[in-house]
Amino acid sequence: MQATSSCWRPHQGDFAIDRGGFMPVLHGTSASSIAAVAVGALILGIAPTASAADEQSKAERTAAAVERIAGTEDIAGSALQSDGTLKSVTATEAGQPITVTTPATASGTISTTANGATVGIGLSNASQAKGIKSPNGTVVYPDVAKDADLAVQPTVAGGVRALTTVNNANAAKEYRFDLALPAGAVTDHLEDGRILVLTGTDEDADILGSFDAPWAKDANGNAVPTSYRVQDGSLIQSIDFDKNTAFPVVADPLWSTAWKWTKCAASVVVAFFPAAKAYKAIKALGGAKATARLLWGARTKGDFIRYAKKAGKNGAVQILGIAGVQSYCFG
Template identity: 30%
Template sequence: MKKSVSSTAVGTAVLLAVLCGTAPVAVADEQDAVDVVAEASPGDIANAADVALLDGGPASLLIDGLSIEVPEDARDGLSISAGAGAVTIGLPFAAAAAEGDATAPGTATYDNGNETSSVVVVHESGSLQVATVIDDASAPTRYDYPIEVPSGASLQASDAGAVVVDAAGEVLGAFAAPWAKDAAGRDVPTRYEVDGNTLTQVVEHDAGYAYPIVADPVYTTSTVYISKATVKQMYQGMNGIGNVCTVLPVPYWVGIACSGFPGRQAVEQAYWQNKRIKVSYVSCGFNYCSYNTFSVVS
């Protein structure tokens, strides 16, 4: 099932959040997991994409040229374009999770069968959030996210958080520094641990904190590559060759070439040199000032 969502940035952010609770069970039972996330971070749910995920199967979305896959089976993980391939982010406790349930637009919830749920939120801006909602103080303090990376790439710890780098050392995407706060707004100690290609967020919660607790790192895709075949279509679209712009569906990068965009010079050069284009997303923290750069590569 293919869906398309428009936004203003190529970067795709992945927000990995953990909500931990020792509130009375009656309170937890009265709240849908998405509602818990909405209370902890209202802007995230308010900015969810207005699309129905898991509408009869896994969701495949195209956001600013990036592919995002939200699975029905949690064991399949979340797939996001990165470099010339994709990064797949596994969900905690996925082996025991029930099939995903879409309870609100742009969201999917997985019951992990251990008093926790994973809530995926796809934002209109192109960011992707994963929140773990935990119902009581006996919940785990460690949340493993196995990361599948493109061939030759690896997950590495960084001063700020963690990064996915390719064989040449170029950063394809990054996890921002983790943070965690309880329901009273107090900081909760949290950190990342990297073991191979598994990212673990440790949240040192206990009954001394007010629940639920929210821990929220961010993953941003930094680099994607436009193939030679797509470059050719973009060049044809810019120059009115072969009615490329009128053949539906028009691929994202071809579509923006048809309407004119800042990468025109790179397309012209790549077309005549038979090369690819590297698109790098530069984030200033806000959509209105974030931008993409286009460079020609072999």
Template identity: 35%
Template structure:
């Protein structure tokens, strides 16, 4: 993300297509070209032809689906691989991209100041999976055994000049809502993007008191937790398993909980918030 100097900033083009606006924000290097089902890094990503259908990614036995906040048939596709759909509001459009890491982006564009700032996506996870929010605002998904599957990276939004716009996720049940916090200085259109990535999501993962007690009593569980991370992070997690378990034991004895910084896997005690 960057902020162009105010005196030198280019005025947004009113003739730019929706995909051009989006790709100005995302770049095209990480977009996987193609339509339908495309493959990368051992995963298959299925791009929707209608906004009613979710974008999905499958890797091994795990499938993640995210429904776009849009309606109707695909309106346009870029040669770089961005599919654009109408949003549920006239001043919003939505889009899908498969990414070269085997994940995907589910984007939305606020066309003007009248556009609603909150856009919701239905997230479908494998059976038994759970979701945790990091301190940086991203979302980490664990499978039923406690192993990290992947997650939504820290949310971002950019205005027409490339300036970052504050944004955050809120999770209620199976719905992820991204809110863009604009002010009078924001230049439209504004692009925002939940991005699914397999494996480790950088940030801080918090554990509650029950989970902390589990970590304290079972260093082997900690090793399993991070075994699916890409190298060298899988080794870091396994090597730090005993240390994480030790800090969790101390935290549990102190009536506190443990948090783990990713990808360093350094554990710390904390209290309040999710520590219940």
């Protein structure tokens, strides 16, 4: 992905530049986005709207803090839409499109669409702050809540980062991201902190994507204790800072679509027949889809061997030897 040039200038009718000329401001609001899931709710209250100049200055500081911690190399390019949103379209190795939509205002919805399924991510009760796009592609929403900003980075891999910037010790310590999932979809909280989203609870359920294990870093790049929990349809991130923390703190729920999942599952299905070497091991784990989900949930081959106790160590090794497993199943 090529970063937007710092000397970029808007065409007439595109972005409007606030005073100071730092970043383009996205104007317009998507009614359909507001109706679905609000992006931007924090558990504490909402800060008052700042002046345009203040917002511009805050956006500049927030973008700098976020990009210093999260980087810019994998930010995907995005295009302004007629409703004021930004759309980023990337392609998988198989050529299938993945679309990430970034809302015009903090009360909109971040959404990703892959393989015909759309997942929405939002912070409830957020302010109406307009998104301000940095030259590198980070979209900042200043003052989405008391002493906190939100930044969004679509990635070239078809995922999206929703980065909360905590500006001081008076900010909330918990941030609630409402999830709009397809009908029947469920979450599975893994022991390494990741959260999988699956199409259902049955043995043939597919994986739609995952939230990476949570992280948070202070202004010096040091880790700040943080954790996830899923409650009442929302992903809640807790950040354990205190008055001695170096602010701002940047925390990042990263949603990644599981576009490789289909190939992972197919690799195991192909090997699930009575004459296959790994047949008994796959059967012991509950079948092809159940085995593929265990593989996907494992970060390493060692983790999978540990998870696949019912198959035995030799059986797990046989599964790891299936063609395509190591290429497609370790997301």
